[in-house]
Amino acid sequence: MSDFTSGFWNIYIAGLTIISILGCGILLWSQSKVKMEKKPGEDPASVGTTGHVWDVDLTELNTPMPRWWMWLFYITIVFALAYLFLYPGLGSYAGKLGWKSSEAYQSELKKADAEYGPLFNKYLQQDIKAVAADPQAHVIGERLFLTYCAQCHGSDARGSKGFPNLTDKDWLYGGDPDVIKTTILHGRNGQMPSMAAALGSDKDVENVAHYVLSLSDSTHDPIKAVFGKSKFAICAGCHGANGAGNQALGAPNLSDKIWLYGGGVETVMETIRKGRNNTMPAFESFLGEAKVHVLAAYVWSLSNAPSNADQK
Amino acid sequence: MDKPQPDIAIVKMYAAREEIYPREIKGRYASLRWICLWLTQLVFYGLPWLNWNGRQAVLFDLGARKFYIFGIVLWPQDFIYLAALLIICAYALFLFTAVAGRVWCGFACPQTVYTEIFLWIERRIEGPRSARMRLDRQPWNAQKAFKKGAKHAAWAILSIWTGLSFVGYFTPIHELMGEILSLGLGPWETFWIAFYSFATYGNAGWMREQVCKYMCPYARFQSSMIDKDTLIITYDHQRGEPRGAKGKGAQTGDCIDCSMCVQVCPTGIDIRNGLQYECIGCAACIDACNSVMTKIEAPLGLIRYSTERAIVSRLSLPEMRRRVLRPRVLAYTALLAIIVVAFLSMLAIRTPLKLDVIRDRGVMAREVEDGMIENVYRLQIMNTGETPHRFRIAVSGIDSIALATPSEVDIDGATTRAIPVRVRVNAGKGAHGSNKIIFELIAVDNPAVEVREKAVFFVPR
Numbered sequence: 001m002s003d004f005t006s007g008f009w010n011i012y013i014a015g016l017t018i019i020s021i022l023g024c025g026i027l028l029w030s031q032s033k034v035k036m037e038k039k040p041g042e043d044p045a046s047v048g049t050t051g052h053v054w055d056v057d058l059t060e061l062n063t064p065m066p067r068w069w070m071w072l073f074y075i076t077i078v079f080a081l082a083y084l085f086l087y088p089g090l091g092s093y094a095g096k097l098g099w100k101s102s103e104a105y106q107s108e109l110k111k112a113d114a115e116y117g118p119l120f121n122k123y124l125q126q127d128i129k130a131v132a133a134d135p136q137a138h139v140i141g142e143r144l145f146l147t148y149c150a151q152c153h154g155s156d157a158r159g160s161k162g163f164p165n166l167t168d169k170d171w172l173y174g175g176d177p178d179v180i181k182t183t184i185l186h187g188r189n190g191q192m193p194s195m196a197a198a199l200g201s202d203k204d205v206e207n208v209a210h211y212v213l214s215l216s217d218s219t220h221d222p223i224k225a226v227f228g229k230s231k232f233a234i235c236a237g238c239h240g241a242n243g244a245g246n247q248a249l250g251a252p253n254l255s256d257k258i259w260l261y262g263g264g265v266e267t268v269m270e271t272i273r274k275g276r277n278n279t280m281p282a283f284e285s286f287l288g289e290a291k292v293h294v295l296a297a298y299v300w301s302l303s304n305a306p307s308n309a310d311q312k
Numbered sequence: 313m314d315k316p317q318p319d320i321a322i323v324k325m326y327a328a329r330e331e332i333y334p335r336e337i338k339g340r341y342a343s344l345r346w347i348c349l350w351l352t353q354l355v356f357y358g359l360p361w362l363n364w365n366g367r368q369a370v371l372f373d374l375g376a377r378k379f380y381i382f383g384i385v386l387w388p389q390d391f392i393y394l395a396a397l398l399i400i401c402a403y404a405l406f407l408f409t410a411v412a413g414r415v416w417c418g419f420a421c422p423q424t425v426y427t428e429i430f431l432w433i434e435r436r437i438e439g440p441r442s443a444r445m446r447l448d449r450q451p452w453n454a455q456k457a458f459k460k461g462a463k464h465a466a467w468a469i470l471s472i473w474t475g476l477s478f479v480g481y482f483t484p485i486h487e488l489m490g491e492i493l494s495l496g497l498g499p500w501e502t503f504w505i506a507f508y509s510f511a512t513y514g515n516a517g518w519m520r521e522q523v524c525k526y527m528c529p530y531a532r533f534q535s536s537m538i539d540k541d542t543l544i545i546t547y548d549h550q551r552g553e554p555r556g557a558k559g560k561g562a563q564t565g566d567c568i569d570c571s572m573c574v575q576v577c578p579t580g581i582d583i584r585n586g587l588q589y590e591c592i593g594c595a596a597c598i599d600a601c602n603s604v605m606t607k608i609e610a611p612l613g614l615i616r617y618s619t620e621r622a623i624v625s626r627l628s629l630p631e632m633r634r635r636v637l638r639p640r641v642l643a644y645t646a647l648l649a650i651i652v653v654a655f656l657s658m659l660a661i662r663t664p665l666k667l668d669v670i671r672d673r674g675v676m677a678r679e680v681e682d683g684m685i686e687n688v689y690r691l692q693i694m695n696t697g698e699t700p701h702r703f704r705i706a707v708s709g710i711d712s713i714a715l716a717t718p719s720e721v722d723i724d725g726a727t728t729r730a731i732p733v734r735v736r737v738n739a740g741k742g743a744h745g746s747n748k749i750i751f752e753l754i755a756v757d758n759p760a761v762e763v764r765e766k767a768v769f770f771v772p773r
Contacts, residue, residue, distance in 0.1 A: 035320050064327035066522055139729075146690065146730050151674055155690040155732035156717070160675040 010091030017090055025077050032070055120290035123297075128177035131297035132304070141298025144291060148283065149299075157302050161261055162278060167302045170258045174247045175303065181296035185289065187282030190250045194275035198234050208232055209268040215243040215255040218263055331448065332521060334431060335441040335575040339599025348419045349428055357473070360480035365698070368484050378726060384659070385726055387696050389666060396655045403651060407644040409534045411636060412543040412617070414593035417531065423523050424592065426474075426516035427578065430467055437463045441575060467517045468509075475509030521579040524592050535589060540621040541635045545595055547573075547584045547615050548623060555584075558608070566610045573597035573615060583615055663760075664697030667753050669767040677770045683739030686716065687769050691731045693753065698725040701755040705733060709749030710769060712738040720756065735769060742771045 052060040087095040094100075119140075123131045131137045146155060152163045159165040164172060172190065173183055199205050207228030212235075213220035232243070238251040245253035252260060261267055261276065283292055362369040364382050371380045379386040386393060408415050417424060438444045438459050447456055479501055480488055491497045497505070515523050524531050538544065552567035567584070574582050576596040581588050583597045601615040622632040672688040680686045695701055702722050707713055716734040723729055735749070747769045755761035 032325050034323050034325065062323060062325065064325055066526060067326045067328045068522075069526065070326040143730070146732070150672070150690070150732075154675045154688050155670075155672050155730075156688050156734050157732075158675075158678075158688070158734070160678065163674070 007092075010093075012091075014091035014093065017084065021077055021080050025074070028070065028073050028077075117290070120288075120294060124290040124293050128181065128293065128297045128300060131294060132177075132301040134297075137294050137297060138301065141294045141301075144287075144295045145298055148287065149295070157299070164260060165258070166299050168258065169303055170253060170256060171247065172245075172250045172252055172260075175300070177296055177300045179247075180299050181292060183280060184292045184296055184299075185282065185284040188250060188278075188280040190276070190278035190280075192238075192251075192271065192276040194273065195234065196273045199231050199272070204228070204231050205269055205272050206265075208235065209265055209272060212243065212254050212268055212272075213263070213265065216257050216263075218257060220265070329522060330580070332578065332580040333441045333444050333575075334578045334596070335572070335600075336431075336435055337576045337596050337599045337603070339602060341595035341599050345419050345424075345428060345594065349425050352420060352422075352425060353429075357477050360477055360485040368486075370481060371484060372482050374482055384662075385664070385696055385698055387666075387694065389694075390662075390696075393655070393659065396651065396658070400648065400651055400655060403644060403648040405530070405534075406537055407641065407648055409537040410539070410542060410641050410644055412593075413538055413545070414531070414534055414591070417524065417534070417592040418594035421592075423515060423528070424578075424594065426512055427520050429470065430516040431578075433466045433470070434463055437466065464517075467513055471509040471513035471517075472505070474512045475505040475507070478508045479504050521590070521592075524579065525590055531592070532589070538587075539640075541619050541632075541638055543617045543619055543636070544587055545583060545591060545593055545598060545615065546587070546618045546620070546623055548613070548618070549584075550623075550626075552584070552614050566605070566614050568604070568608060570604055572600040572604055576600040587620070663763055664695070665701075665703075665753065665755070665761050665763045666694040666696055667751065667763045667765045668692035668694075669751050669765045671768060671770075677772050679772075680716075680736065684736045685739070685742070685771050686734050686736045689733050689735065689751075689767060691733055691751065691753075692728065693721070693723055693731060694728045695723040695725060697761070700724045701757060701761060704754050704756055705731075706752040706754070707735055707749055708752070710737050710742040710747050712741045713749060713769070737769070737771070742769060744771050744773045746770060 049059045049061055084090045084093075085095070086097045087099055089095065123134070123137055126134075145153075145157065149157070153159050153166055154163070157166040169175065171179075173179055173188060195208075196202075196205060199208055207224045208231050209228070210220040210222075210224040211226075211228030211232050214222065214225040235243075238249055239245055239254055240251075243254035245251045245255075252258075257263065259267070260278075261271055283295075287295070359370050360368065364380075367380065369380070369382050373379065377388050379390075405416060434444070438447055447459060450456060476488065476492075477485075482504075483491075483501055488497075488501065491501070519527075547567075550565075552565045554564055555567035555569040556564045558564060558568055573584065574580075574597075576599070577583070578594060578596065579590040579592060581590045583591065595617070598615050598617070602612045605612050605614055619627075619632055619635065621627065621635065627635075668691070670690040670692060672690065675688050678686045678688075691705065693703065695703075700723065702720055705715060705719050705721065707715055714736055716736045717732070721729070721731055749767050749769045750764055751767055752764045753762065
């Protein structure tokens with residue numbers, strides 16, 4: 001309500017509101033009885049007209065409303081005044097109860113936490129692997145995953161380009177339950193810098209790309225790979241001398257056939273030339289630790305539970 | 313005083329209600345009303361206590377958004393059934409009103425029914441009409457206080473029981489009784505019990521005919537459905553007038569002006585003034601007049617169910633009845649029959665299973681081993697019945713299309729689950745771009761529980 005540059009408008013609106021309400025009351029009071037002229041020898045009350053006559057003989061009949069109806073009108077006035085006293089409505093006056101629409105969401109959240117919190121806290125006390133074995137926790141975890149994770153990682157958690165597959169044993173930062181939980185809680189920020197300048201010419205980039213592909217025995221040119229091998233020393237700082245990656249840094253294993261952005265020569269060259277920047281957001285403040293705990297158990301179970309073994 | 317001052321009168325625009333003391337009457341229509349009353353109220357008070365397959369037979373679980381009606385569980389997605397039911401109610405009201413005026417108001421409306429029950433209590437405690445009038449006029453004393461107190465106490469007990477029964481449709485009534493005994497009622501339950509009890513007490517005890525006269529919208533728009541061939545409660549002017557006591561030599565009609573028809577009227581009108589908007593069609597005046605006609609040995613039916621045309625044109629009974637089958641009545645009947653049949657067949661062929669297919673938006677399509685193309689879907693499976701089922705998921709529409717995820721899934725009764733599924737086609741199958749496919753879900757133990765849903769499979773170029 002502080003959008004107005006001048007305090008005048010608050011008073012103006014409050015004044016209009018109060019005057020309108022009181023005006024309704026005065027109108028109701030003044031119109032509940034009317035004075036009318038008695039013609040000789042006739043009692044207008046018994047005739048049942050309001051005494052208004054138009055076009056010579058058109059009279060307005062008085063069919064009185066029940067009196068309690070009138071009291072209903074007065075009650076609405078009392079209600080309006082009480083409401084304006086208790087709730088925000090009169091200009092910038094915040095209301096005696098201090099109710100705010102912006103707090104309604106928070107209070108709903110608090111209510112939901114009070115109801116479901118104990119369930120999640122029960123799981124929080126347990127080991128993640130134990131939670132993963134609990135069928136109820138699995139269903140809850142699945143729902144949480146479909147709501148918060150599936151947008152990027154897919155409903156089946158198999159990811160897509162740039163979003164890791166969570167159902168295999170290949171982990172950028174490690175697949176232990178606690179590490180998964182840390183990843184969800186605090187997020188990850190994976191950075192591969194552009195290596196074009198460090199490697200030298202475009203030819204060098206191509207050679208290194210072929211060497212990288214040779215590590216996993218993917219389709220590559222063996223001669224170019226040989227030329228690229230010496231230059232790979234620059235990459236080894238993060239990816240390791242044999243390209244097995246480094247989970248402490250989140251550097252991917254280059255010696256398997258799992259590619260986050262694709263395993264063709266062109267794609268690998270693009271990755272080397274331009275670098276990659278990847279972000280997994282942090283969910284701690286959004287979901288709270290207890291829900292993340294259940295979620296971590298679900299994600300861990302995707303690549304470890306016996307129920308997943310038959311799915312390849 | 314050469315110039316006379318105008319005489320001023322004060323006219324009130326709002327009038328105090330005049331208490332109506334309907335006289336008790338016995339007769340054909342009064343019995344009919346009591347039969348309706350017993351039937352409707354046995355259902356209302358009794359239904360929450362009825363069990364069905366180990367749960368309350370009729371329960372509207374608003375929290376879980378599941379509505380149990382005997383063997384059926386309705387979900388919010390089944391809202392169309394409620395809409396159909398309301399349409400049926402509306403057309404039935406049109407039809408009955410066109411044929412016989414405000415029969416609903418007079419015999420089945422809760423306002424009439426509860427007023428009748430409250431009046432019955434009032435008569436048992438305060439006595440008949442004249443005694444009640446006397447009691448209200450006399451100054452307060454111990455006896456008056458006792459009678460009034462007893463009446464209101466009885467009304468209050470009945471009202472609270474009514475409120476409890478009402479809430480018993482939304483909270484399992486056995487739990488509700490337990491909560492009351494342990495003083496553990498929730499805030500909303502308390503509110504609705506109090507609200508419904510107060511509404512019953514106020515409407516049937518205090519407001520009575522004023523609800524029909526000033527509040528009820530149906531009362532007003534029913535008059536637009538009445539025509540000259542609608543059966544209404546009518547006073548036969550030609551036979552009755554001029555009214556007056558018999559046997560004084562005067563030429564009088566059959567009406568002896570005993571005012572019994574006015575005394576029994578719950579809305580306090582005089583039916584001899586013709587059809588009025590206050591008339592709720594309860595036919596109490598017919599019972600009253602017939603009892604008087606029997607006593608004075610005149611033919612019955614001075615006040616009777618008749619039509620405006622029949623009274624004016626002196627139609628015989630068969631002539632009047634033939635006119636009931638006029639086009640609007642036939643049209644209402646036909647429409648009502650069609651909707652009822654459609655409603656019942658919808659209910660009968662309803663499958664207790666729903667399926668929504670949601671294609672993953674993040675992943676258009678993936679190429680997996682051997683160049684197969686894979687799409688990911690989320691199947692939102694709603695087992696709306698109460699029995700758990702194992703469902704088999706099948707997919708068709710493209711050559712070689714198959715599921716890459718387990719094809720069977722267990723879903724508990726009255727439960728929703730979202731199942732991620734992966735669907736694959738071999739390399740080169742299906743057109744580039746969108747292909748129409750169909751998901752089919754069948755209960756393994758009961759092939760009748762089956763549902764199909766269309767979806768789109770994307771093959772990249």
